[in-house]
Amino acid sequence: MAEGRDPHLHGLEVYRVGGAVRDARLGWPVYDNDWVVVGATPEAMTRRGFKPVGRDFPVFLHPETHEEYALARTERKSGHGYTGFTVHASPAVTLEEDLARRDLTINAMAETPEGELVDPHGGLADLEARRLRHVSPAFVEDPLRVLRTARFLARYAGLGFVIADETRALMAELVDSGELTHLVAERVWTETEKALGEPWPEVYFQALDECGALAQLLPELVADREALDEALGRLHRLPEDIEAEQEIRWRWARLVEHLGESARTALAERLRLPRAHADLARQAALTRQLRLEAGCETPDGARVLAWLDGIDAWRRSERVAPLVSLVSLDDPGLAVGLALAWRLAAQILPRVLVEEGFKGRALGEELARRRREAIDAAL
Numbered sequence: 001m002a003e004g005r006d007p008h009l010h011g012l013e014v015y016r017v018g019g020a021v022r023d024a025r026l027g028w029p030v031y032d033n034d035w036v037v038v039g040a041t042p043e044a045m046t047r048r049g050f051k052p053v054g055r056d057f058p059v060f061l062h063p064e065t066h067e068e069y070a071l072a073r074t075e076r077k078s079g080h081g082y083t084g085f086t087v088h089a090s091p092a093v094t095l096e097e098d099l100a101r102r103d104l105t106i107n108a109m110a111e112t113p114e115g116e117l118v119d120p121h122g123g124l125a126d127l128e129a130r131r132l133r134h135v136s137p138a139f140v141e142d143p144l145r146v147l148r149t150a151r152f153l154a155r156y157a158g159l160g161f162v163i164a165d166e167t168r169a170l171m172a173e174l175v176d177s178g179e180l181t182h183l184v185a186e187r188v189w190t191e192t193e194k195a196l197g198e199p200w201p202e203v204y205f206q207a208l209d210e211c212g213a214l215a216q217l218l219p220e221l222v223a224d225r226e227a228l229d230e231a232l233g234r235l236h237r238l239p240e241d242i243e244a245e246q247e248i249r250w251r252w253a254r255l256v257e258h259l260g261e262s263a264r265t266a267l268a269e270r271l272r273l274p275r276a277h278a279d280l281a282r283q284a285a286l287t288r289q290l291r292l293e294a295g296c297e298t299p300d301g302a303r304v305l306a307w308l309d310g311i312d313a314w315r316r317s318e319r320v321a322p323l324v325s326l327v328s329l330d331d332p333g334l335a336v337g338l339a340l341a342w343r344l345a346a347q348i349l350p351r352v353l354v355e356e357g358f359k360g361r362a363l364g365e366e367l368a369r370r371r372r373e374a375i376d377a378a379l
């Protein structure tokens, strides 16, 4: 909607800010606009029909476009972690003051309604130089910015972006100060999850490793550097035909599939990982184990049956195809055998055995015996 004709905005001093300004100039897709309002009060916003949504800051949703309009504000750190902030929003806060509180110069640009750039921190020059650079020493006031910077690198690395030397130094300092340990699990996971959805997710972990953050936040991953390098290489090797919405979960599974169960569980608990992610990681780990053993000798019916039981294939048959596809990335021959074994074993129905008169423990034993036999025939 053109600002000039939007009655809700009439008389308000409004600027487009943040990601939209950055991405439009990068030629990156822009999904939503964020706006800053200067010189207004919360009452003036609600009077115009805006809906307050900010719990911690005065942010409002436009009654029609539902885009976010934030009152210009400054933030000062007053304690540890995310809650230790004093937010100051008043009609006296200027656009420049609002931009100065932001993390990276490329995120600290604004645009007037006429499309004119307001860029007090050299964001456009940094965009052109492909450089992630902090706005001011106040960067350290939110330790999440270390993760955000790594995440932006994971998004734009393919465009040639790097983290400016002085920003790397500041990130390392922030890690050394111990402030990252005050980040709550949810914020760490949310940022990591977003990074896993970026085009170059491995770069996120590399950048965090370089500044020492990875060792603090995800220590299980740095226990074996060679294994970590391999794991990062796997992030782009996913099973075929997985749905787009499953990609992040698969990338997480590939990242941790080489870890022992206790390390995987510790990670999952520390990050309060969603159950589905932890489950898929476990299935990928079991599958990796099977494949590695098969590299030494062809698995027999009992071994493959144990794998199918482990991934709960009988109740969750949809799990099998992607895991077989995963195997095929490294061992196509084994994958063909597993696919056939599964097809044959799945044809042995408990119902038929019941009709034959099996029940209780004998039913379970006979079912396993016939499944093993079918698998052996397939392999």
Ligand SMILES: Nc1ccn([C@@H]2O[C@H](COP(=O)(O)OP(=O)(O)OP(=O)(O)O)[C@@H](O)[C@H]2O)c(=O)n1
Pocket (backbone or CB within 6 Å): 017, 018, 019, 020, 034, 101, 102, 103, 104, 107, 108, 142, 144, 145, 148
């Ligand atoms: N810890 C944070 C979080 C956000 N911001 C600022 O708030 C803006 C909006 O944040 P967010 O919506 O998280 O990021 P975007 O830059 O819009 O990026 P994305 O494309 O991921 O939405 C950022 O541009 C940045 O200026 C910040 O300075 N420090």
